[in-house]
Amino acid sequence: MEKAYKLLAKQQGISNKKAKEIIDRGLVFVGDKKVKIARAELADDTRFRVEDVADVKILYEDDNIVAINKPAQVDSYDIQDAIDGAELLHRLDRDTSGVLLLGRNREFIDDAINEFKNRRVKKEYVAWVEGVIYEEIEIDAPILTIKKGKAFSKIDDTKGKKAYTKVKPLEIQGKKSKVSIEIKTGRTHQIRVHLAHIGHPIVGDEQYGSRTQTKRILLHSAKMAIFNYAFEAAEPKDILRYK
Incomplete structure (x- = not known):
């Protein structure tokens, strides 16, 4: 036996x-x-398989902003470190793919962060979730995040911060549903917590209740709009169609 x-x-x-x-x-x-x-x-004779990670793709860049199509399993901060003179305007969890935005100059970065704080950034995600969703669902439930060790969030009506998520069904396959998700707030793990709260955790999200093992949490940042910019990241194969 060996580690x-x-x-x-x-x-x-x-x-x-x-x-x-x-x-x-x-x-x-x-x-x-x-x-x-x-x-x-x-066991010493265990054979491993290592998954390849897709390349980071630049969707758009100018003197103010860089829009990235982030692959799953890549840390947002690693992308920031790889792009000279750019700073993250927000972040995506390691497992989440899709649109990631960075700023290139201090004035724009400060203005953009203010847009996020004032909930004026349009954010749309796509995910596969456990169970069947037939109709639109609006979730208005405050979230409390505990950041000791590995971050964990939960619904807390007393201490939580306001969080709003809208879920629309797109497709159903067996006992799984593909949904589009709009969020106005950006709490840590907001989408994951809210979907688990209504009994539909994201497929592969074992931390928040999914019992399906997948290569990653099936969540994709599909569209984002800020100021006069609008970006869209094509869905990767695992999001485009479930298995």
């Missing part, structure tokens, strides 16, 4: 540190099961 990251490092010819990193990013599988714990003890 998963050490076995992976030997098989891939990489450092232990790099092996831990790609396990933590959710890119390593044994058969169809994701390896979730880098220090898990596994």
Whole structure:
């Protein structure tokens, strides 16, 4: 028996540190099961499969803004570090793909952040969720975020901050539904928490109640509009059609 990251490092010819990193990013599988714990003890003959990560694509850029189509399993801050002179205007969870915006100059960045704070940025997502959704649902439930260790959010009518989400059905496949989601607020894990709150967690979101194992949480930032800019990121294959 050996720790998963050490076995992976030997098989891939990489450092232990790099092996831990790609396990933590959710890119390593044994058969169809994701390896979730880098220090898990596994048999010496365990064979791993490492998923490729799609390239980061620039949707648009000028002197004020850079719009990125972020692949899943890529950290928003890694993208910021890779683009000289750009600063994140918001962030997407590592598993979330789609439109990500960065600013290029201080004046624009400050103005844009103010737009986010004042809920004037239009944000539309697409997701696959557990269960069947037949009609539009509006969710107005305050969210409290606990940031000790791994961030976790929950509905809290007393201490939570206002959060509003609108969900519209797009497609149904078996006991899964594809939905479009509009949010006016931007609380940590807002979409994930609100969908779990109504009994329809996002497929693959085990932290908030999904029992379906997938390569990632099936959530995509499809469209975003700020000032006179509007951006759209094409749906990746896992969002376009469920299995």
